[in-house]
Amino acid sequence: MTLDIIGWVLVIALFAVGMAGxxxxxxxxxxxxxAAFFVYGFFISxxxxxxxxxxxxxxIVAALFLADYAVNAWGVKKFGGSRASVIGSTIGILVGPFVIPGFGLLIGPLAGAVIGELxxxxxxxxxxxxxxxxxxxxxxxxxxxIVLQLAMIVLFIVWLLV
Known part of the structure; x- marks a missing residue:
């Protein structure tokens, strides 16, 4: 019983971290x-x-990794960006939140793409x-x-209920 509770707490925490991600x-x-699925398996079944x-x-995980880069690059390319602006945008996404907490997530890719294109x-x-x-x-x-990660969680819940 205690392992079940610990397992569910960890699963929910991992789902929360995942959605924040x-x-x-x-x-x-x-x-x-x-990872939450493995935690469920190890702690429960x-x-x-x-x-x-x-x-x-x-x-779904593979699609997420591909879509993450591809959709981002698509946005830059759709507006006439070069490879340099795609790279700059990617760097900006990773660095922006640390340099400018709060707004860096939006300003980082914007600044990175602008600098790359310049x-x-x-x-x-x-x-x-x-x-x-x-x-x-x-x-x-x-x-x-958000949509694909919610699909992962919903699929998990449906699988447990069936």
Whole structure:
């Protein structure tokens, strides 16, 4: 009984960290949710989970990793950005929240894409447009992550109830 309670507390904590990771990129979003399934198995039981469950969850995690980068890059490319602005935006996503707590998550990719595009030789106006695209890509990527990570959690709950 005590192990069940500890297991559920850890599962819920990992789900919370996972969902926070959808918004705050330094947290291991999808991996925390995936880890919650193992915690449930170790503390309670692996019995409800068969190969179909693990295959579906693994596909969702893979889709999350691909979508995270691809949607972000799409936003930059859609607004005319170069490879340099994609790299700058990615650096900005990782560094921004530490340099400017609170607003760095939005300002980081914007500034990174603008700087990257300026380094690539574009005008300031075009660089700003690309920076806006980086923010659009970030917000789109965040929405995709939230939806897919919620799908992982809902699938877990449904699997337990069936």
């Amino acid at each position: 959808a918004v705050y990129p330094i947290l291991p979003g999808a991996l925390a949710i995936y 692996f019995e409800p989970f068969g190969w179909v469950f693990w295959t579906l969850q693994t596909i 380094i690539a030789g574009s005008s300031f106006d075009k660089s700003l447009k690309v920076g806006f695209g980086a923010v659009v890509g970030l917000l789109s990527s965040t929405l995709v992550k």
